[in-house]
Amino acid sequence: MIGIIALVVGVLVGLWLDPTVPEWVQPYLPIAVVAALDAVLGGLRARLDGIFDGKVFVVSFVSNVVIAALIVLLGDELGVGAQLSTAVVVVLGIRIFANAAAIRRHLFGA
Amino acid sequence: MPRIKLATVLIAVLCLALGLAIATQVRRTNSGDSLADQRPQDLVVLLDGLQQREAALRKEIAEAEAALTRLRASGDTSAAALAEARRRADALAVLAGTAAAAGPGLEIEVTDPQGGVAPSDLLDAVQELRAAGAEAVQVGDVRIGVDSAFTGSTGEIVLDGVRLAAPLTVLAIGDPPTMAAALNIPGGVVDTVERAGGGVRITQRDRVDITALRTIRTPQYARPAG
Amino acid sequence: MSEPRVPEPLRNLEPLRNLLPDLLDPGYARAAARRRSVRGPGAPAHAAPPPDDRRSQRVALVVGALLVGLVLGIAADDAAARAPGAEQARRGLVEDVRDARGTTDELSEQARGLAAGVQDAQREALAGDEVGEAALDTLRRLELTAGTVAVTGPGLRITVADGGEDRTVLDRDLQVLVNSVWASGAEAVAIGGVRLHPTATVRQAGGAVLVDNRPTAQPYVIEVIGDPAGLHTRLVDTEGYGRFATFTQVYGTRFTVETAQSLTLPAGTPAEPELARKEAGR
Numbered sequence: 001m002i003g004i005i006a007l008v009v010g011v012l013v014g015l016w017l018d019p020t021v022p023e024w025v026q027p028y029l030p031i032a033v034v035a036a037l038d039a040v041l042g043g044l045r046a047r048l049d050g051i052f053d054g055k056v057f058v059v060s061f062v063s064n065v066v067i068a069a070l071i072v073l074l075g076d077e078l079g080v081g082a083q084l085s086t087a088v089v090v091v092l093g094i095r096i097f098a099n100a101a102a103i104r105r106h107l108f109g110a
Numbered sequence: 111m112p113r114i115k116l117a118t119v120l121i122a123v124l125c126l127a128l129g130l131a132i133a134t135q136v137r138r139t140n141s142g143d144s145l146a147d148q149r150p151q152d153l154v155v156l157l158d159g160l161q162q163r164e165a166a167l168r169k170e171i172a173e174a175e176a177a178l179t180r181l182r183a184s185g186d187t188s189a190a191a192l193a194e195a196r197r198r199a200d201a202l203a204v205l206a207g208t209a210a211a212a213g214p215g216l217e218i219e220v221t222d223p224q225g226g227v228a229p230s231d232l233l234d235a236v237q238e239l240r241a242a243g244a245e246a247v248q249v250g251d252v253r254i255g256v257d258s259a260f261t262g263s264t265g266e267i268v269l270d271g272v273r274l275a276a277p278l279t280v281l282a283i284g285d286p287p288t289m290a291a292a293l294n295i296p297g298g299v300v301d302t303v304e305r306a307g308g309g310v311r312i313t314q315r316d317r318v319d320i321t322a323l324r325t326i327r328t329p330q331y332a333r334p335a336g
Numbered sequence: 337m338s339e340p341r342v343p344e345p346l347r348n349l350e351p352l353r354n355l356l357p358d359l360l361d362p363g364y365a366r367a368a369a370r371r372r373s374v375r376g377p378g379a380p381a382h383a384a385p386p387p388d389d390r391r392s393q394r395v396a397l398v399v400g401a402l403l404v405g406l407v408l409g410i411a412a413d414d415a416a417a418r419a420p421g422a423e424q425a426r427r428g429l430v431e432d433v434r435d436a437r438g439t440t441d442e443l444s445e446q447a448r449g450l451a452a453g454v455q456d457a458q459r460e461a462l463a464g465d466e467v468g469e470a471a472l473d474t475l476r477r478l479e480l481t482a483g484t485v486a487v488t489g490p491g492l493r494i495t496v497a498d499g500g501e502d503r504t505v506l507d508r509d510l511q512v513l514v515n516s517v518w519a520s521g522a523e524a525v526a527i528g529g530v531r532l533h534p535t536a537t538v539r540q541a542g543g544a545v546l547v548d549n550r551p552t553a554q555p556y557v558i559e560v561i562g563d564p565a566g567l568h569t570r571l572v573d574t575e576g577y578g579r580f581a582t583f584t585q586v587y588g589t590r591f592t593v594e595t596a597q598s599l600t601l602p603a604g605t606p607a608e609p610e611l612a613r614k615e616a617g618r
Contacts, residue, residue, distance in 0.1 A: 003400075014407070015410075016409075049364070053363070057396060155540070159539065159541065160440055167440060167446075169608070174453070174454050201609060211609070213613055215612075230575070233512065256532060256533055285611065332487040332601075335487055
């Protein structure tokens with residue numbers, strides 16, 4: 001439906017724009033990607049649970065990215081940036097798997 | 111009953127696959143191939159060398175196959191064989207330095223007013239030319255062969271027993287731009303000679319005539335094997 | 337249907353499951369609860385929300401999906417644009433080198449077989465004919481001079497290897513040593529089992545050396561056919577020998593020269609000249 005279309009359009013635009021990502025953004029790309037995946041899967045699961053809300057989708061994605069970036073930024077200042085980045089990715093990753101499992105139960109009942 | 115069997119089989123297969131994967135991965139990590147330790151730039155040189163060799167081998171195979179076809183073609187076999195033998199002899203003669211040769215290449219003038227050029231510098235030059243694909247080289251009046259040797263000392267270079275006098279002309283047959291580039295690399299032959307107070311002038315030519323010949327010495331100790 | 341059916345045995349793991357909270361963003365549950373309270377407790381949870389609300393929902397969804405897509409797209413593009421991590425590139429190179437080695441080994445075998453075939457065919461066709469025999473004879477002498485035939489005889493075996501951790505023996509050093517060997521009267525030379533011929537090179541590639549474009553690892557074994565005693569005597573006076581003698585003292589490089597009664601060196605495989613053509617001499 002329209003969400004998937006918008007998602008695909010976003011991906012294609014991102015690829016087509018071919019922006020040169022500045023050096024300082026580089027370390028935050030992985031967490032942005034993981035937050036994006038988390039938002040997508042969370043949204044899908046909410047949809048299947050019947051409680052999807054568009055505003056929550058946007059807010060949760062943006063806030064996750066911002067908060068994760070702030071955590072990593074703080075970590076960089078303290079010298080543990082790489083470790084915190086890993087921690088963020090791990091936590092979001094767990095969420096991704098949990099939501100994926102829930103989706104799987106919805107779709108396959110297994 | 112059948113359901114349990116299927117599940118058991120699946121589990122067994124998956125465990126087997128996992129075991130194989132672990133074993134393979136461990137073996138790959140431990141494999142003592144020194145290649146894994148090489149730096150990327152060294153791997154590039156290795157790869158380049160191997161690719162050159164591959165190209166040379168392919169050419170060789172093509173030539174040998176063509177020769178075989180010529181030799182085995184029905185008709186006047188001995189004439190074909192003779193032509194083939196002579197063709198191969200000519201090629202080897204050019205390589206060995208027993209025949210005059212001509213072709214595109216470089217004319218290199220080396221001057222050494224301060225007598226600072228060493229035998230190893232000229233040795234270097236010949237090696238660089240060879241690496242750049244030179245097929246025949248002449249230094250001064252001496253044809254370079256597989257057993258050519260530079261002796262003497264700085265400013266008094268001797269090649270195969272012949273004293274070389276500066277200014278010196280080096281002739282090389284091969285691809286002109288490639289050979290010129292090889293001599294001009296930073297820290298290469300041109301740099302070294304110029305730092306020793308000498309000069310190098312490279313001219314690319316469509317035709318270079320190499321007329322110096324090597325005298326063939328019949329080996330005293332080396333005999334064809336088998 | 338958000339409550340999964342937990343099989344009997346797994347219910348014992350309840351405490352474990354409580355450690356991991358239900359990981360869906362709590363915002364969804366709250367939004368759903370809010371909607372339910374707005375619509376009244378009697379309305380079904382999946383009832384269509386009012387039109388205004390639906391439109392702003394749609395907008396939010398589209399904006400969100402676009403943002404997510406943009407992030408994924410940019411990251412993917414960036415990952416593709418950047419050079420792959422050094423490790424990945426290196427691993428790719430290692431694979432390439434392995435493949436190239438395999439290919440050259442195969443081709444080398446093939447070439448050897450074909451060369452033998454050509455030689456046999458030649459001999460067959462030319463033997464018994466005076467002109468043919470003469471041509472064959474010339475060919476054989478040239479092969480010997482150019483190093484394209486395997487030879488055997490007495491001589492020297494020189495072994496060179498780095499003493500410590502650092503790579504000190506370079507292609508340049510080997511070239512100087514080989515130059516000295518030729519100057520001492522060598523008749524045939526091979527490094528690491530690779531015969532030197534008129535267009536063979538000795539080039540550096542990290543810890544290994546390419547002899548005639550063939551990777552050769554340490555210790556470098558230089559086999560020389562010639563008069564063993566004479567070779568050795570003359571070699572000791574040469575620049576190459578002096579250089580390596582110094583290396584032994586300064587860097588602990590391994591450098592041994594021993595007499596060999598019988599060495600067999602393989603045939604060299606130079607590429608036939610492509611640009612140089614034989615010219616009739618003056």
